[in-house]
Amino acid sequence: MTELLIPDVNRVNCPSRAILEHVTSRWGVLVLAALGERSYRFxxxxxxxGGVSEKMLAQTLQALERDGFVLRDAKPVIPPRVDYSLxxxxxxxxxxxSSLARWxxxxxxxxxxxxxxxxxxxx
Amino acid sequence: MTELLIPDVNRVNCPSRAILEHVTSRWGVLVLAALGERSYRFxxxxxxxGGVSEKMLAQTLQALERDGFVLRDAKPVIPPRVDYSLxxxxxxxxxxxSSLARWxxxxxxxxxxxxxxxxxxxx
Structure with a gap:
């Protein structure tokens, strides 16, 4: 019956918690806000x-892509080019x-x- | 001259980063959203x-109090009673x-x- 529960971020096992944690992660906030302005290459x-490592940026983008927030577009060119957008x-x-960051x-x-x-x- | 810079969460040493991290911390989001509805005793x-330990809740409330978001009101009663509000x-x-959590x-x-x-x- 779990799937009939109304999502509630205050409930330990609610799937909304993990989504909220991706969106509000240290780099997740900044990556989403940046891509909200325009698309970027890696x-x-x-x-x-500022300050994000290659590894953390890759992990953050992958989590946001899996959640359905980020599109990864690998262009078939040499040298390889990957664009990220929302x-x-x-x-x-x-x-x-972005509203939160501006505030x-x-x-x-x-x-x-x-x-x-x-x-x-x-x- | 640092104090003349316009705050920018993308800058590594900008003070807005630490504030954003308190507000978007795992428990910071949930505590602020809860206190946005009404005041609570600890x-x-x-x-x-759900799921917050006594230690993490105390640390979260203290960081939010120091940032000027949370009021801690210790009533002079027996047994001790501490109310938290915004x-x-x-x-x-x-x-x-709250808007983010609802979304x-x-x-x-x-x-x-x-x-x-x-x-x-x-x-």
């Missing part, structure tokens, strides 16, 4: 998302995480002020 | 967010992550179908 994407479902995911960037000063106040109160 | 919140800034964060729950069938198709294509 090496370009690696330069755009599916319509991936576009929806990218809208969500965080916008609120950096408030969070930094809160941390100073917290640390002073604890000192 | 033990209630632990029951609501600040106005936390409410904004909760709106973002993921809504799209579980599409993601599951994509995974089946991916695994069949690879087999």
């Amino acid at each position: 090496s370009e994407l690696r330069r755009h998302v 599916t319509p479902l991936g576009r929806e995911a990218a809208e969500q995480v 965080v960037e916008h609120r950096v000063p408030e969070v930094q002020a809160a941390r100073v106040a917290y640390d002073e109160a604890k000192a | 033990s209630e919140l632990r029951r609501h967010v 600040t106005p800034l936390g409410r904004e964060a909760a709106e973002q992550v 993921v729950e809504h799209r579980v069938p599409e993601v599951q179908a994509a995974r089946v198709a991916y695994d069949e294509a690879k087999a």
Whole structure:
């Protein structure tokens, strides 16, 4: 009867949890947000998302491809060229995480002020 | 001059990265989304967010409190009672992550179908 349960991220074994974890993973957020703006080649994407290793970027893209968010297009050219873009479902995911990332960037000063106040109160 | 840079989550050392990681952490998402609905006592919140350990919930709440998202209210009663709720800034964060969590729950069938198709294509 499991398949009749309504998805609920608060339930330990709900499949929505693993999806949420892919979408909100350290690199998943940044890769989805980047591909929400345009398609990227692997090496370009690696330069755009600061600090990601080749291995982590490959793993992140593969998980997002398997979830149906990312399209991998290997062009039959020499040297090999692989383009990554979003599916319509991936576009929806990218809208969500881009909105979150923009909000965080916008609120950096408030969070930094809160941390100073917290640390002073604890000192 | 660092403080004059415009926050950018794609930059390795940008403070927005650590904030994004707190908000999108495995338990951070679920705790913010829960507190977006109502305030919780620690033990209630632990029951609501399936699978979280006491230690991880305490660490998550402390990071979110330090970032200025969560208010911790220790009532001077016996037995001790601690209520957690959101600040106005936390409410904004909760709106973002709740929207994402609801979207993921809504799209579980599409993601599951994509995974089946991916695994069949690879087999």
